[in-house]
Amino acid sequence: MARLDDNWSSRGRRPQLGHFETSAASLIANRSAAVDPDVNFMSRALELARLGLGRTAPNPMVGCVIVKSGQIVGEGWHKGAGRPHAEPEALAEAGARARGARAYVTLEPCNHHGRTPPCTEALLKAGVSEVVYAVADTHALAAGGATRLQSAGVKVRAGVLETEARELNRAWFHSLAIRRPYVIAKAAMSLDGRIATATGQSKWITGALAREKGHELRRMADAIIVGAGTIVADDPALTARLDGEESHPLRVVLDSKGRCSPGAKAFDRAGKGAALATTAAAPERRLARFREHGVEPILCAPDGGGRPRLDDLLDILHRRGVVTAMIEGGGEVLGAALDADLIDEVWLFIAPLLIGGGKAAFAGAGASSLSEAPHFDFSEPEMLGPDMLVRGLRRRSF
Ligand SMILES: NC(=O)c1ccc[n+]([C@@H]2O[C@H](COP(=O)([O-])OP(=O)(O)OC[C@H]3O[C@@H](n4cnc5c(N)ncnc54)[C@H](OP(=O)(O)O)[C@@H]3O)[C@@H](O)[C@H]2O)c1
Known part of the structure; x- marks a missing residue:
C-alpha cells in the first residue's frame, strides 16, 4: 500500500483522497463549497482522517487541523495503532502557533493513556483555546475528552459534520457497539446471482474496473475470510493490489478438516499473515502441516455440521483487533454468513450476463419468509465499465 506519510512532509504537498469514494466523502465534497469555515476546516480534517483507511485497526480513522487567524497551521492524521494520534501530529506541525488556536478534530479527543498519552493533555499543553469535534467518542476508556477540556477552560463545540464523521468510521462504531467486526460480504455475480458456472468457472465474471474496485475493498479490510x-x-492470493502497490490483510480460510494445501497463495506469510479457521476435531497431523508453514490454526466452536462457527470466528477476530472483516466467498460461506445474520454490508458487483444453474452467491438455507430475510438499504449504485456495483447497508438497531 502507498505510504502517504512517507511522501508527504511539507504543508505544500497535501495528501489527497484515494479514488475510493464513500457517501461520506461525496457529502463532504458537496458541502465544502459552503462558506462556513467550520465546515471547510472539518472537511479537511475528514479528508486527512481518510488517509488512514485500512491501517488504523483497532483504532478509528482520525484527522485534525489546527487553525490560527483563519489559516491552517498544522495538520495530522492517525497512521496506525501505537503511532501518534492525529492531534499530537497536527500540534507538532503547528508548534508555537498552536497557542490560542482552534483545533478541528473528527473524533472527540481521547482522554486516556493507551499506547500513547491522552490527546486532551497534548491540546492543553499546547495552549489551544478552542476544540471543535465532529462526533463523540463512544469508546468506554477513551471517552470524556470534551469534559476534561472544558473543565480546564477550553471552549468545546461538537457536531460539525457529525454524520460524515460517523459514516467514515461506520465499521469502528459498529464494532465497538456489538463487540464484533463489521462484516462486508463481497461477490462478483451475474444478473441472476451466480458467482460461478456449473463447472466452477468464475474468472472473470466482471471486468477490470470492477476487479480494481474489489481491491479497494480489500485494502479497507483488516481481515479477508x-x-x-x-x-x-x-x-486466490487475497492481497490488495492497487496503484502498483500490494498490501496483505489477514487472510482467514474456513476449513474444517485442514484439507487445503498450506502452500496455497492465501497462506503466504506476508503482511498480516494468514490463519486457518477450523475446529478442535480437525486432524492434528494436518494442523501440524499448517503450523510448520507458519499458519496458525484458530480453533472455533463447531456448528451442528462440525464446521467452524462464523460467529465464534468473528468474536475471536474482534479480540485480535479486527474492525472490518470482508467475506469474499464462496457461495457456501456467504450463505452461512447470511443464515446467521452476520452481514452488515454487501458489495455486489453485477455483470450484465445470465449464467443460470451454476453456483449461487448465497448458497445457505436461506430465509423461510420474506419478513425474516435481512433487509438492506441501497447506497449509491456505481457503474464500473459494463458492470454495476450495488452496495447495501444492513438495517439494524442497537
Ligand atoms: N465470483 C465470485 O465473487 C467468487 C468468489 C469466491 C469464490 N467463487 C467461486 O465459488 C466457488 C467456491 O464456492 P463454494 O461455495 O463451493 O465454496 P466456499 O464457500 O469457498 O467454501 C465452502 C467450504 O468452506 C468450508 N467451511 C468451513 N466452515 C464453514 C462454514 N462455517 N460455512 C460454510 N463453509 C465452511 C467447507 O468445507 P469443509 O467442510 O471441508 O470445511 C465448505 O465446503 C468456486 O467456483 C469459486 O470460483 C466466486
Whole structure:
C-alpha cells in the first residue's frame, strides 16, 4: 500500500483522497463549497482522517487541523495503532502557533493513556483555546475528552459534520457497539446471482474496473475470510493490489478438516499473515502441516455440521483487533454468513450476463419468509465499465 506519510512532509504537498469514494466523502465534497469555515476546516480534517483507511485497526480513522487567524497551521492524521494520534501530529506541525488556536478534530479527543498519552493533555499543553469535534467518542476508556477540556477552560463545540464523521468510521462504531467486526460480504455475480458456472468457472465474471474496485475493498479490510472451496478452486492470493502497490490483510480460510494445501497463495506469510479457521476435531497431523508453514490454526466452536462457527470466528477476530472483516466467498460461506445474520454490508458487483444453474452467491438455507430475510438499504449504485456495483447497508438497531 502507498505510504502517504512517507511522501508527504511539507504543508505544500497535501495528501489527497484515494479514488475510493464513500457517501461520506461525496457529502463532504458537496458541502465544502459552503462558506462556513467550520465546515471547510472539518472537511479537511475528514479528508486527512481518510488517509488512514485500512491501517488504523483497532483504532478509528482520525484527522485534525489546527487553525490560527483563519489559516491552517498544522495538520495530522492517525497512521496506525501505537503511532501518534492525529492531534499530537497536527500540534507538532503547528508548534508555537498552536497557542490560542482552534483545533478541528473528527473524533472527540481521547482522554486516556493507551499506547500513547491522552490527546486532551497534548491540546492543553499546547495552549489551544478552542476544540471543535465532529462526533463523540463512544469508546468506554477513551471517552470524556470534551469534559476534561472544558473543565480546564477550553471552549468545546461538537457536531460539525457529525454524520460524515460517523459514516467514515461506520465499521469502528459498529464494532465497538456489538463487540464484533463489521462484516462486508463481497461477490462478483451475474444478473441472476451466480458467482460461478456449473463447472466452477468464475474468472472473470466482471471486468477490470470492477476487479480494481474489489481491491479497494480489500485494502479497507483488516481481515479477508474465504471458504476452503474457493481456495481449492481458485487459489486466490487475497492481497490488495492497487496503484502498483500490494498490501496483505489477514487472510482467514474456513476449513474444517485442514484439507487445503498450506502452500496455497492465501497462506503466504506476508503482511498480516494468514490463519486457518477450523475446529478442535480437525486432524492434528494436518494442523501440524499448517503450523510448520507458519499458519496458525484458530480453533472455533463447531456448528451442528462440525464446521467452524462464523460467529465464534468473528468474536475471536474482534479480540485480535479486527474492525472490518470482508467475506469474499464462496457461495457456501456467504450463505452461512447470511443464515446467521452476520452481514452488515454487501458489495455486489453485477455483470450484465445470465449464467443460470451454476453456483449461487448465497448458497445457505436461506430465509423461510420474506419478513425474516435481512433487509438492506441501497447506497449509491456505481457503474464500473459494463458492470454495476450495488452496495447495501444492513438495517439494524442497537
Ligand atoms: N465470483 C465470485 O465473487 C467468487 C468468489 C469466491 C469464490 N467463487 C467461486 O465459488 C466457488 C467456491 O464456492 P463454494 O461455495 O463451493 O465454496 P466456499 O464457500 O469457498 O467454501 C465452502 C467450504 O468452506 C468450508 N467451511 C468451513 N466452515 C464453514 C462454514 N462455517 N460455512 C460454510 N463453509 C465452511 C467447507 O468445507 P469443509 O467442510 O471441508 O470445511 C465448505 O465446503 C468456486 O467456483 C469459486 O470460483 C466466486
